[in-house]
Amino acid sequence: MEADSRLVLPLAAIFTAFFVAPLVVLLLLSLHGDIAMQGWTLHNYVKFFTDPFSYSILIDTLLLGVKATLVCLLFGYPIAWLCARAGARWQSVLVFLVILPILTSVVVRTFSWIVILGRQGLLNQVVMGLGLSNEPLRLLYTEVGVVMVLAQVQMPLMVLPILTVLSKLDPNLADASRVLGAGEWRTFFRVTLPLSLPGIIAGCILTYAASITAFVTQTLIGGARLIYMPLNIYQQAVGANNWPFAAALSIIFMITVMIVVGVLGAIGRRSEIHGRA
Amino acid sequence: MTASRSHRLRLEAITHRFGASTAVRDINLDIAGGELVALLGPSGCGKSTLLRIISGFIRQTEGRVLFDDSVVDALSPAERGVGIVFQNYALFPHMSVGENVAYGLQAHKWPRERIGKRVAEMLDLVHMGEFASRKPRELSGGQQQRVALARCLAIDPKVLLLDEPFGALDKNLRLDMQIEVKRLQRQSGITTILVTHDQEEALSMADRIAVMSRGHIEQVSTPTGIYDTPQTLFVNEFVGTTNVLRGEFIEGPAVRLEHGPILPVGPDKAFQQGRAVVVSIRPEQLRFRPAPSDGAFAAVITTVLPLGAQVVYDVALTGGPSLKIAEPRDAEGGLRPVGATVYLAPASPAACNVFPAS
Ligand SMILES: Nc1ncnc2c1ncn2[C@@H]1O[C@H](COP(=O)(O)OP(=O)(O)OP(=O)(O)O)[C@@H](O)[C@H]1O
Ligand SMILES: [Mg+2]
Numbered sequence: 328m329e330a331d332s333r334l335v336l337p338l339a340a341i342f343t344a345f346f347v348a349p350l351v352v353l354l355l356l357s358l359h360g361d362i363a364m365q366g367w368t369l370h371n372y373v374k375f376f377t378d379p380f381s382y383s384i385l386i387d388t389l390l391l392g393v394k395a396t397l398v399c400l401l402f403g404y405p406i407a408w409l410c411a412r413a414g415a416r417w418q419s420v421l422v423f424l425v426i427l428p429i430l431t432s433v434v435v436r437t438f439s440w441i442v443i444l445g446r447q448g449l450l451n452q453v454v455m456g457l458g459l460s461n462e463p464l465r466l467l468y469t470e471v472g473v474v475m476v477l478a479q480v481q482m483p484l485m486v487l488p489i490l491t492v493l494s495k496l497d498p499n500l501a502d503a504s505r506v507l508g509a510g511e512w513r514t515f516f517r518v519t520l521p522l523s524l525p526g527i528i529a530g531c532i533l534t535y536a537a538s539i540t541a542f543v544t545q546t547l548i549g550g551a552r553l554i555y556m557p558l559n560i561y562q563q564a565v566g567a568n569n570w571p572f573a574a575a576l577s578i579i580f581m582i583t584v585m586i587v588v589g590v591l592g593a594i595g596r597r598s599e600i601h602g603r604a
Numbered sequence: 605m606t607a608s609r610s611h612r613l614r615l616e617a618i619t620h621r622f623g624a625s626t627a628v629r630d631i632n633l634d635i636a637g638g639e640l641v642a643l644l645g646p647s648g649c650g651k652s653t654l655l656r657i658i659s660g661f662i663r664q665t666e667g668r669v670l671f672d673d674s675v676v677d678a679l680s681p682a683e684r685g686v687g688i689v690f691q692n693y694a695l696f697p698h699m700s701v702g703e704n705v706a707y708g709l710q711a712h713k714w715p716r717e718r719i720g721k722r723v724a725e726m727l728d729l730v731h732m733g734e735f736a737s738r739k740p741r742e743l744s745g746g747q748q749q750r751v752a753l754a755r756c757l758a759i760d761p762k763v764l765l766l767d768e769p770f771g772a773l774d775k776n777l778r779l780d781m782q783i784e785v786k787r788l789q790r791q792s793g794i795t796t797i798l799v800t801h802d803q804e805e806a807l808s809m810a811d812r813i814a815v816m817s818r819g820h821i822e823q824v825s826t827p828t829g830i831y832d833t834p835q836t837l838f839v840n841e842f843v844g845t846t847n848v849l850r851g852e853f854i855e856g857p858a859v860r861l862e863h864g865p866i867l868p869v870g871p872d873k874a875f876q877q878g879r880a881v882v883v884s885i886r887p888e889q890l891r892f893r894p895a896p897s898d899g900a901f902a903a904v905i906t907t908v909l910p911l912g913a914q915v916v917y918d919v920a921l922t923g924g925p926s927l928k929i930a931e932p933r934d935a936e937g938g939l940r941p942v943g944a945t946v947y948l949a950p951a952s953p954a955a956c957n958v959f960p961a962s
């Protein structure tokens with residue numbers, strides 16, 4: 328026991344130095360009154376919650392995460408399901424395609440999305456070429472565009488946990504369901520889906536956390552008029568040079584994210600207890 | 605109750621290939637309503653494949669499956685009305701025992717009130733009534749198996765398929781569950797196929813046994829028929845233990861063994877003169893003789909194994925191979941000593957099975 332705890336000490340020291348300490352600095356910074364950084368006050372927090380503009384950005388950001396996560400789940404679950412069902416060779420091809428976004432630089436892949444989504448972009452050429460619309464769709468610098476790109480970019484974070492759970496599912500369970508008279512749909516909704524809930528929750532937590540903090544994607548695709556928390560913090564700190572307010576925003580953002588992730592995690596743990604054989 | 609629920613099952617010339625490899629080959633089996641047939645064979649011989657063909661999960665490459673007199677090949681597993689107990693039971697882990705049993709009834713669109721009654725009735729049948737609200741993980745192996753049985757019997761299947769259902773149970777519990785399953789099977793009169801690679805299980809439970817080897821059926825017979833009159837050397841060696849001696853077939857009928865002596869065999873054995881054959885004698889069909897007499901082999905005892913009610917001796921024939929011989933242990937419990945010279949002979953010529961040498 329003693330030897331164990333001593334082994335942990337260096338790790339704990341590193342953790343304190345590089346993670347806890349900056350947070351403490353951030354917290355202290357946020358309690359300074361103004362740009363001059365004099366005195367102690369809750370002024371920055373009061374300002375945030377009394378300024379509709381500030382907190383509407385937080386709400387927008389949290390909702391953006393929800394939308395991106397839902398779209399990601401909508402496409403990610405079927406992809407994971409196909410991967411789990413595919414033969415070994417197809418499975419590796421599909422998994423490679425899914426993780427491809429992780430393997431390219433954020434900036435590069437975001438710019439290629441700009442090329443796709445723009446007024447003269449690939450997508451609009453296809454849509455107009457097919458005669459689905461007479462005017463180019465507005466996707467770049469809109470939330471729809473941001474959600475689309477986030478969903479694509481975070482796809483691996485959704486697909487991989489679900490795929491892991493699905494491929495560990497006992498195939499006899501689906502067989503048992505079918506032989507008891509259930510069709511494909513009943514088998515899916517009553518057996519496969521509930522048992523893959525732990526993977527869905529894990530995928531949602533990862534996708535959600537990654538989507539709301541995706542500074543580059545949000546900013547490049549969303550443009551200057553769509554402001555989310557990461558950009559807001561950046562503008563306060565670097566643009567307005569108001570470090571205490573930026574620090575307060577960071578703390579508030581962090582805590583709300585922790586609450587969301589905590590709630591999802593609690594649901595996940597419950598479903599896991601239910602699902603364990 | 606029995607007759608109405610008993611359905612006949614027929615397999616006609618079933619062959620199945622996975623790509624280039626043949627998993628089962630030309631299987632013919634006719635199972636009467638209410639009969640319990642064991643599929644017995646070593647790992648990989650195609651037992652599970654055959655079970656999956658009967659249940660409709662895989663469509664055989666050739667041949668037909670008939671329930672009563674109708675071909676079911678085009679029917680899905682759901683439509684065939686078979687019940688399966690999987691080796692790992694495959695209970696739905698996120699549902700309670702009661703919900704597991706109700707699952708098939710819901711899928712069959714039973715009205716809600718009747719489902720409740722039926723679930724209670726089925727759980728009582730397997731003595732699991734008080735566990736209805738438990739989750740499968742809170743049950744022991746034997747209890748899980750009872751639930752799996754109740755779940756598949758609830759929908760009143762035409763045929764019950766058991767894929768190595770006792771493999772995961774320890775020895776005592778296994779015997780209890782074998783008796784229990786046999787009781788339920790008799791009581792419901794349901795036609796049943798039991799897949800197993802445990803010969804004792806097949807011998808004790810089945811009305812008939814189909815011994816399989818490398819994808820085809822070697823012999824179908826009653827347990828005693830399989831044990832006493834095996835038709836192939838494979839069946840003889842796979843079911844029970846036996847001694848195998850090589851030799852050549854001669855007039856008599858008899859077999860001249862490789863190491864010299866001549867062994868008379870039953871008059872029903874007919875082979876060409878000089879044909880290379882193997883003779884198989886079960887250990888309990890060998891007898892000790894008090895003195896070197898006609899047709900008795902001299903041997904030296906090398907190992908003594910007192911196995912409860914009987915004693916098995918390993919003996920080395922003079923100038924020949926080793927044999928096993930079993931003898932009931934007498935009340936005094938006197939054992940023959942290691943190193944003693946003994947004389948032994950088959951109980952009768954009919955006790956020797958003769959097969960062509962491969
Ligand atoms: N899906 C499949 N694809 C290819 N080959 C298969 C498949 N399923 C089974 N086989 C092959 O068919 C043969 C029979 O397999 P099967 O599972 O029926 O054996 P088994 O008698 O049930 O063995 P065990 O006692 O180990 O369960 C084996 O050689 C196996 O490798
Ligand atoms: Mg098998």
